[in-house]
Structure formats: structure tokens, C-alpha cells
Amino acid sequence: MSDQKTTTLNFKELAMELLPEGASFEACLTCGLCSSGCPASGLENMDPRKFIRMALLGMDEELSTTPWIWCCTQCKRCQHVCPMNIDISQLVFIARGNWPQEKKPSGIVRSCELIRSTDSTSAMGLPPEDFIFVVDDVLKEVRETQTGFEKLEAPMDKPGTHFFVNQNSREPMSEPDEMVPLWKIFDMVGADWTYSSKGWAAENFCMFSGDDDAWYKVIKTRVDAVNKLGCKVWLNTECGHSYYTMWNGIHKFNMDVNFKLESLVTYYAQWIREGKLPVNSDWNVNNIKFTVQDPCMIVRKAYGDSIADDMRFVVKKLVGEENFIDMQPNRSANYCCGGGGGFLQAGMTDHRRAYGKRKFDQIAATKAAYVLTPCHNCHSQMEDIGHFYGGDYGVVHFWTLICLSLGILGENERTYLGPDLLALLD
Amino acid sequence: MIEEARYFETELAVIGSGIAGCAASIFALNKKITTAQVGNTGAVAYTTGYLDLLGKLEGDKGAIDNPWDAITALKDRCPDHPLNGISAADIRAAFNEFTAFLGECGIAYSSPGDSNITALSPAGTLKKTLCVPATMAAGPKAFAAKTACVIVDFKGLKGFSGKQVVANLHKQWPTLKAERIVFPEMLSGEIYPEVMARALEVEKTREALAESIKAVAGNAKVIGLPAVLGMHNPDFIKTELERLTGFEIFEIPTMPPSVPGIRLRELFEQVFPEKGIILIPQQKVSSLTFDDDSATLSLTDNHGPITIKAKAVILATGRFLSGGLEAHITGINESLLNLPVTQPAKRDDWYFEQYTDSRGHAIHKAGIEIDDSFRPIGEDGRPYHERLFAAGIILAHQDWIRSRSGAGIAIATAYKAVEAVDNFLHA
Known part of the structure; x- marks a missing residue:
């Protein structure tokens, strides 16, 4: 942390500018529904209602410097439950951007810098040539070692394909075998797809740092990459904020884009409905229970309940309807787990775990053995709070379970399976 | 960016997601009327969980023990009150249907009895x-x-x-x-x-x-x-x-934000889609237009524009908090269609001098007029449109807070509005 002073913003003025049409702070009853349903309430002696009231009282210096803005994951649940539709997360975004770079959590700043350090836009700084090498290397090994996948493809920079597929950097960087189930799924449904050596990475911590300019540049690199290859659909894989940052950024920065933005989850559902992914739950002979975590970034903040319903359709097909226990509340009303907004990278471990206690309770209430989620930040956070609070559940990707159900999950692709699931494969 | 606008067709569109709107969707569901429900949740999360029918009569000091007798008296005291046109049998049926639905979906309620319950605040x-x-x-x-x-x-x-x-x-x-x-x-x-x-x-x-x-x-x-x-x-x-x-x-019950209200809201949001209702909560309808064979609702949610075509519409948009009515310097407006609003002649008459004046304040009886078939009345004194119906506290001539009759008005008028919609659609 440096001594650089944080500029004091006029939050009341900003709030007034951000109000949706017809909304009014005068009509705010200070009812507290926002704070009541916010897992960040109480951290740093702040909550959403307090934040708004302090803004209206002109307590700008306090709001300009409170570290609470790094505990708020900008999940927009406060807005979702507010009868007046007041969006506090936008004020938080502005407050984040206003912090001097040196004072912002270094993990978020560093991730943003790494994203901008190569054409990959990877928060782990993996350059294009390394991505190409890892994909090629893993593909070669699968072709050599896995029967039935001797001709598996993982196209790179192939022009004119239908799908431009992104990938969270965690896979090529730390657990490359986790890419394989996705390739197998594409192979099975006959998808016309490609990776790109440029703009392939999913994550965007520049948005979390409140830096508009950096956010725009990351999106621009990715949009240019899709346009260059002439793909029809930018397909977001199992990563929550990557969809939001691209979709929201394109709107926010008024960008001219001639392709569609889609989420892999909707395609899982579509391919299952069309019979292209013939998954079933016959494998789940021990009736192992599963629940689902709805990533805020693609459900409440973007698609709404339609994608949440797709997720449930897929899970029920995979594990059996009777073995799916929905978390409460769910879909658009779901609670953020505490992994979003850069919280995992912000270095505020105690606060993040306190925030995550509610999610832990919700998972515990389901008594499920596994949580499925198509989001890497949700995944990491739920694993961490599970260990911290003594939970005995696992967290799995959709692609893992899809390939498990199809009987094509390779030995190196089973990292997230517990003994109960592994036993079924032996 | 290439986007696909979402489009739905339905028999009934309910605008408003408070108790009246949700009750209307329940009654429509039970009548097998395909339904889309949109609009703000308003104050539903603030309820105590108690479902009042009528707890107090204007001018009386004491509370009401027998609401069914009191409804008869209401006809003399408040002749234009929206509960007056509804039979006791219909009100009871409406409460029974509503509470039975809640019970089946996970929140058990007592059935409406012959007298009021004395409950704790x-x-x-x-x-x-x-x-x-x-x-x-x-x-x-x-x-x-x-x-x-x-x-x-x-x-x-x-x-x-x-x-x-x-x-x-x-x-x-x-x-x-x-x-x-x-x-x-x-x-x-x-x-x-x-x-x-x-x-x-x-x-x-x-x-x-x-x-x-x-x-x-x-x-x-x-x-x-x-x-x-x-x-x-x-x-x-x-x-x-x-x-x-x-x-x-x-x-x-506790002070808001209280659990019983959040329970109801989350129950509705969970159960309605499962039962086939197209539910788009928390989004205000930006325009409602009518042509000869349908009504068109336009709105935008986080993900973009939505259009709903419906054969009939129930307006259950509430009053000021939920945005059904808007108070301006020049008077009170109905926010979606600019329907005529019955209201005090001038702004000075909205309130008495004292906030706690025992007579209540005239603004709290402002609202829209309906005919016998629960169709809102337009500028010309005739129903605004044959496809438009209304329910809940947007209706004029009632002060639901003072008379402890919020749920009663919401549930009973929703019941009758859906009955009228059913007659219209399937006559």
C-alpha cells in the first residue's frame, strides 16, 4: 500500500446519474432487503443499505476509502431484491476504479496486468505460443493413449468455424487434462469449432479492478480475434465472469460485433435434447446426490432464469431427477458464493470465508455430495469454504460429469471425483 | 452484437408480482389459463405473513371479530369499496384456493374461519x-x-x-x-x-x-x-x-425485511415456472398496447427486449411503492396506460394536517375505477378495453392499511378478475 491519496467522489451525484428510469432514492424505505440478503453485510462495518444512506448523507470520504468495495462481489443480488431496483454494484465499480492503482488489492491488479501482457488475454500470463504447445501436447497424448480418440481434434486458429471457444487459463496452465473432456464433447456432437491463439482466455480481472480502459482493451483483443477468424459464435465455456465481462463490455463500450455470444451450458442442454449427447444417469447406481451453484455472472446478471433452467435440465439428465437437490434460494435469487468480483484474488481471505459461510450453509442444507457449477471462481471458492468449514462435498465441472456419464472420462480427467464416484469407474 | 429478442404468447398476462398479481396467477393456473406474469414484486417481501380480510371498519374504534358480518356493514359505510361487489362465498373460495396453493407448495396456512384470529404483532x-x-x-x-x-x-x-x-x-x-x-x-x-x-x-x-x-x-x-x-x-x-x-x-412476525414475506416471494418465484407460468419478476412493463385480437406487452430485462402477446391482461400494479400510481405536483397518474385516477380534487386535500389523524388521509383511497367485470374505466367512462382487467390495491375507494384488508382486497379482486378473464376467453 502506498501513501497516495484516494480522490473523494461525490457518491450522491453518481448515484443519481445511475438510477434506472422511474426509480427514486426518495422512495427508498431503507427497508434493508438489500443488506438482509447480502453476504457482505457486516464486513468492514458496511452493508449495501449503509452504503446508499452514506452516499445520500454526503459521506463521500468514507465511501471513497472503505475497503468494503473489495468485499462486495458486485453480484447484484441487492438490486434483485430491491423494490426500487437500485443498483449499488455500479457505485462499487466506480469506487473501485477511483482507488489509486497502488492501493488496490495487488492480486486483482496483477491479474489485470498479466491479461494485458500477452495477446492471449490470460490472467496467468500464458503467451499464445505456450497455449498452442500445451493444447498440441495434450492432444497428442490423448490420441496415443486413449482408445477411440485417435483422431480427436483441438483446432487452433481455424478460420470460418461456427464456434470460437474460450478457455479459462487455469486449464492450460495448471491442469491441462481438464481440457480433454470438453474436446471429447465437441467431438461427439460434431461441433465445428476452434481455439484461437489470440484472445482465447476467458478471465478478465480488469473489470474487477474498476478500470474501464483496461476492460475495453481486453474485450477489444477478444472481439478482434473472433472477427479475424470469422466465427459465428463466441462460445463461453465453464467460466462465469468471462461471459458477463464480454457481453456487458460490448454493450457498455458500444462495440460493433457481428457474432453471437453464447454459453456452453445452453448447448449442453440443446445437444442433450437433440440426442447428440446421449447422457443418462444409469451410472449413478448409488444415488449420489448433486446440487447446482448458479453463477451470478451468467444467471442473475445476464441470461436470467433461462440458463439456470438449462443447467437443471442437464444435471437431472446426468444424475437422475431424484438425485438432484436444488440449493435454496436458487436461479436469479441465488447467493453469490464469494468467489466473484475478484474476491478470490483480493487477499482478504478471512472476509471471503465469512462471506462464503452462507453458501456453505446452503450447500450443507442440501446434504448433496457434489456441487456442479459452470464457473471457475465459484468452483475454487466452494472448494475452499468446504475445506475451511469442514464440509464433505466435492465440486465438479459439467464436462467431467458429462464424460463420466458417456463412459469416456479418461484416467487423468478425474481430479475432482471423490472416492464414491471413482469407485463407480473402476 | 447479434441478439435474439424473446417473444411469448399466452392467454393471460398479469402485470404486477405482489399478492394480487401472484393470486391472479394461481387462480389462472387452477383454471388452466396459460399465463405470463411480469412486473415489480413491490411490497410482497414486507408482509407479516398474516392474510387479513377486514380488521377494522372506518369510524369504528374497535377491531373486527367477525369479518363476514363486517363486510355486510361495509356496504353502508363505504359503498364503493372493491370488496362490496364480491359475495362472501367468493371471498371465502378465493382465500381457500390461495391458502391451499401455498400449503401444497410448502407453506401451510390456516383456512379462512368464521371469525378473525387475534394475532400478535x-x-x-x-x-x-x-x-x-x-x-x-x-x-x-x-x-x-x-x-x-x-x-x-x-x-x-x-x-x-x-x-x-x-x-x-x-x-x-x-x-x-x-x-x-x-x-x-x-x-x-x-x-x-x-x-x-x-x-x-x-x-x-x-x-x-x-x-x-x-x-x-x-x-x-x-x-x-x-x-x-x-x-x-x-x-x-x-x-x-x-x-x-x-x-x-x-x-x-418481525419488522421488514421479514422472513414471511421473503418466503412468499421465493416460493412464487420457485413454483410458478415449475407449473408452467412464464415469470419475469422485477422488471417493469414499459408499454402495453391493444389491438383487436390481443394485447402486447413490451419490457426489457438484463438480457434484452421481451415481447409478450396476450389475449387478456390483468393490471395488478399496486399503488405508489410498486409504481402502479405516481404522485406528481399536478396530481396522481396511473403509470402504464394513464387510466383516469379517482383522487382528491387538489393536492392540498391529499392529507389532513396531522399524520395520525384518525379519519385517515384521502390520498390513500386514490385508485382506478372498474366496472362489474373488473375492467378499468377509461376517459370516456366506458371500459378502457375489453381485454384489460384490474385487481388489487390499485383499485380506488379503499384504505387497505387502516382497514387491515390488504390481502383480502388483493386475493378477492384477483379471484373475480380471473373469473372475468375466464368468461371473456372461454365464453
Whole structure:
């Protein structure tokens, strides 16, 4: 942390500018529904209602410097439950951007810098040539070692394909075998797809740092990459904020884009409905229970309940309807787990775990053995709070379970399976 | 960016997601009318959970014991009141259908009886209501029987004080006591009923709370708690806590943001889509237009534009809080179609001088007019459109807060509006 002073913003003025049409702070009853349903309430002696009231009282210096803005994951649940539709997360975004770079959590700043350090836009700084090498290397090994996948493809920079597929950097960087189930799924449904050596990475911590300019540049690199290859659909894989940052950024920065933005989850559902992914739950002979975590970034903040319903359709097909226990509340009303907004990278471990206690309770209430989620930040956070609070559940990707159900999950692709699931494969 | 606009076709579109809107969707569902529901949730999350029919008559000092008799009297006192055109049999049927639906979906309620129930308020005062959630039912019974009871409240929970409840009731209920305990794993800071309710859905939390309750129960036979007994399965949580403590337990509503209202909202949002209702909550309809064979609703949610074509529309947009009515310097407007609003002649007449004036304030009876078929009246004194109906507190000539009749007006008028829609669609 440096001594650089944080500029004091006029939050009341900003709030007034951000109000949706017809909304009014005068009509705010200070009812507290926002704070009541916010897992960040109480951290740093702040909550959403307090934040708004302090803004209206002109307590700008306090709001300009409170570290609470790094505990708020900008999940927009406060807005979702507010009868007046007041969006506090936008004020938080502005407050984040206003912090001097040196004072912002270094993990978020560093991730943003790494994203901008190569054409990959990877928060782990993996350059294009390394991505190409890892994909090629893993593909070669699968072709050599896995029967039935001797001709598996993982196209790179192939022009004119239908799908431009992104990938969270965690896979090529730390657990490359986790890419394989996705390739197998594409192979099975006959998808016309490609990776790109440029703009392939999913994550965007520049948005979390409140830096508009950096956010725009990351999106621009990715949009240019899709346009260059002439793909029809930018397909977001199992990563929550990557969809939001691209979709929201394109709107926010008024960008001219001639392709569609889609989420892999909707395609899982579509391919299952069309019979292209013939998954079933016959494998789940021990009736192992599963629940689902709805990533805020693609459900409440973007698609709404339609994608949440797709997720449930897929899970029920995979594990059996009777073995799916929905978390409460769910879909658009779901609670953020505490992994979003850069919280995992912000270095505020105690606060993040306190925030995550509610999610832990919700998972515990389901008594499920596994949580499925198509989001890497949700995944990491739920694993961490599970260990911290003594939970005995696992967290799995959709692609893992899809390939498990199809009987094509390779030995190196089973990292997230517990003994109960592994036993079924032996 | 290439986007696909979403388009839905339905028989009925309900605008508004408060009690009236949700009741309308339930009644439509039961009549197998395909339904889309959109619009703000408004104040539904603020309800106590009690469903009032009529608790007070204008001009009377006392509360109403028998709401069915009082409705007859309402015809003389308030001839234009929206409940007046509805038979007692229909009102009872509406309450039965509504509470039965809630029960089937996970929140059991008492059925409408022949008289009002004397229920406890968050402050320990008494109020008359018609139906109460099963989690609250033991409270009025314990009060009536003056059973030895401890009201337990929690360190850090604002807006609910056991001592206050006892202070207001001890003369009528001498065996009532108050105790304060720490909620499991919530030792410091402000805690919210919502957080406690969700935590009680975990078995370990229930077990810990049960031990704390037993430690302060003394010789009580029944325990009163603020309404925190779970969010999604309250009857089960209550039964479990009773099993673990050995005491009969009841909830008392708390100040907003309170659990019973959030329970209802989350129940509706969970169950309606499962039952085939197209539900788009929290989004205001930006335009409503009619042509010869349908109505068109336009709105935008986070993901973009939505169009709904419907054969009939029920306007249940509420009053000021929910945005159905708007108060301006020049007068009060209906916000979506600019329907004529019955209102005081001038702004100076909206309120009496004193906020607590026992006569109530004229603005609280502002609203739109309807005909016998629950169709709103337009500028020309005739129904605005044959496809438009209305229900709930947007209707004029009632002060639901003072008469303790909010749920009654919402549920009964929604019942009649849906009946009128059904007649229109299927005549």
C-alpha cells in the first residue's frame, strides 16, 4: 500500500446519474432487503443499505476509502431484491476504479496486468505460443493413449468455424487434462469449432479492478480475434465472469460485433435434447446426490432464469431427477458464493470465508455430495469454504460429469471425483 | 452484437408480482389459463405473513371479530369499496384456493374461519387477521389460553424485542416472559432474520439453537420466536425444533425485511415456472398496447427486449411503492396506460394536517375505477378495453392499511378478475 491519496467522489451525484428510469432514492424505505440478503453485510462495518444512506448523507470520504468495495462481489443480488431496483454494484465499480492503482488489492491488479501482457488475454500470463504447445501436447497424448480418440481434434486458429471457444487459463496452465473432456464433447456432437491463439482466455480481472480502459482493451483483443477468424459464435465455456465481462463490455463500450455470444451450458442442454449427447444417469447406481451453484455472472446478471433452467435440465439428465437437490434460494435469487468480483484474488481471505459461510450453509442444507457449477471462481471458492468449514462435498465441472456419464472420462480427467464416484469407474 | 429478442404468447398476462398479481396467477393456473406474469414484486417481501380480510371498519374504534358480518356493514359505510361487489362465498373460495396453493407448495396456512384470529404483532400488540401461517398458529392459541410462554429474542437482531412484546402483553398474559440468547455462530454484529432463517435450514444450527432455547425455557410450555424458522420449508423446521426442544413453538412476525414475506416471494418465484407460468419478476412493463385480437406487452430485462402477446391482461400494479400510481405536483397518474385516477380534487386535500389523524388521509383511497367485470374505466367512462382487467390495491375507494384488508382486497379482486378473464376467453 502506498501513501497516495484516494480522490473523494461525490457518491450522491453518481448515484443519481445511475438510477434506472422511474426509480427514486426518495422512495427508498431503507427497508434493508438489500443488506438482509447480502453476504457482505457486516464486513468492514458496511452493508449495501449503509452504503446508499452514506452516499445520500454526503459521506463521500468514507465511501471513497472503505475497503468494503473489495468485499462486495458486485453480484447484484441487492438490486434483485430491491423494490426500487437500485443498483449499488455500479457505485462499487466506480469506487473501485477511483482507488489509486497502488492501493488496490495487488492480486486483482496483477491479474489485470498479466491479461494485458500477452495477446492471449490470460490472467496467468500464458503467451499464445505456450497455449498452442500445451493444447498440441495434450492432444497428442490423448490420441496415443486413449482408445477411440485417435483422431480427436483441438483446432487452433481455424478460420470460418461456427464456434470460437474460450478457455479459462487455469486449464492450460495448471491442469491441462481438464481440457480433454470438453474436446471429447465437441467431438461427439460434431461441433465445428476452434481455439484461437489470440484472445482465447476467458478471465478478465480488469473489470474487477474498476478500470474501464483496461476492460475495453481486453474485450477489444477478444472481439478482434473472433472477427479475424470469422466465427459465428463466441462460445463461453465453464467460466462465469468471462461471459458477463464480454457481453456487458460490448454493450457498455458500444462495440460493433457481428457474432453471437453464447454459453456452453445452453448447448449442453440443446445437444442433450437433440440426442447428440446421449447422457443418462444409469451410472449413478448409488444415488449420489448433486446440487447446482448458479453463477451470478451468467444467471442473475445476464441470461436470467433461462440458463439456470438449462443447467437443471442437464444435471437431472446426468444424475437422475431424484438425485438432484436444488440449493435454496436458487436461479436469479441465488447467493453469490464469494468467489466473484475478484474476491478470490483480493487477499482478504478471512472476509471471503465469512462471506462464503452462507453458501456453505446452503450447500450443507442440501446434504448433496457434489456441487456442479459452470464457473471457475465459484468452483475454487466452494472448494475452499468446504475445506475451511469442514464440509464433505466435492465440486465438479459439467464436462467431467458429462464424460463420466458417456463412459469416456479418461484416467487423468478425474481430479475432482471423490472416492464414491471413482469407485463407480473402476 | 447479434441478439435474439424473446417473444411469448399466452392467454393471460398479469402485470404486477405482489399478492394480487401472484393470486391472479394461481387462480389462472387452477383454471388452466396459460399465463405470463411480469412486473415489480413491490411490497410482497414486507408482509407479516398474516392474510387479513377486514380488521377494522372506518369510524369504528374497535377491531373486527367477525369479518363476514363486517363486510355486510361495509356496504353502508363505504359503498364503493372493491370488496362490496364480491359475495362472501367468493371471498371465502378465493382465500381457500390461495391458502391451499401455498400449503401444497410448502407453506401451510390456516383456512379462512368464521371469525378473525387475534394475532400478535412484532411489537406485542394485537391485530385481527383471517389466516395465519402454520408456523405462527400456536401464538394466538397460547395467548387465548394464557399458557406459560417465553418469548426468545437474539443478541444483534434489531427490530424485535421480547421485552417489548412482554411489556405490551403482560397485563393480559401474566405468564409471559422474555429471554435473550445468542444465535448459533452469530456472536457479534447486526444479524438479520433472513440470515438466521437460512442458517436454520442446516441441521447442526437447529440442534445448537434447540440447546440454547432449552437453557432459558424455565417452566414455559410454549416458546415464541421471531419469524426465523427457515425460508423454504418452515413447517418442517418448526416441527424439528419442537422435537429437539420438547416445546411447542410459534413465530411472531418481525419488522421488514421479514422472513414471511421473503418466503412468499421465493416460493412464487420457485413454483410458478415449475407449473408452467412464464415469470419475469422485477422488471417493469414499459408499454402495453391493444389491438383487436390481443394485447402486447413490451419490457426489457438484463438480457434484452421481451415481447409478450396476450389475449387478456390483468393490471395488478399496486399503488405508489410498486409504481402502479405516481404522485406528481399536478396530481396522481396511473403509470402504464394513464387510466383516469379517482383522487382528491387538489393536492392540498391529499392529507389532513396531522399524520395520525384518525379519519385517515384521502390520498390513500386514490385508485382506478372498474366496472362489474373488473375492467378499468377509461376517459370516456366506458371500459378502457375489453381485454384489460384490474385487481388489487390499485383499485380506488379503499384504505387497505387502516382497514387491515390488504390481502383480502388483493386475493378477492384477483379471484373475480380471473373469473372475468375466464368468461371473456372461454365464453
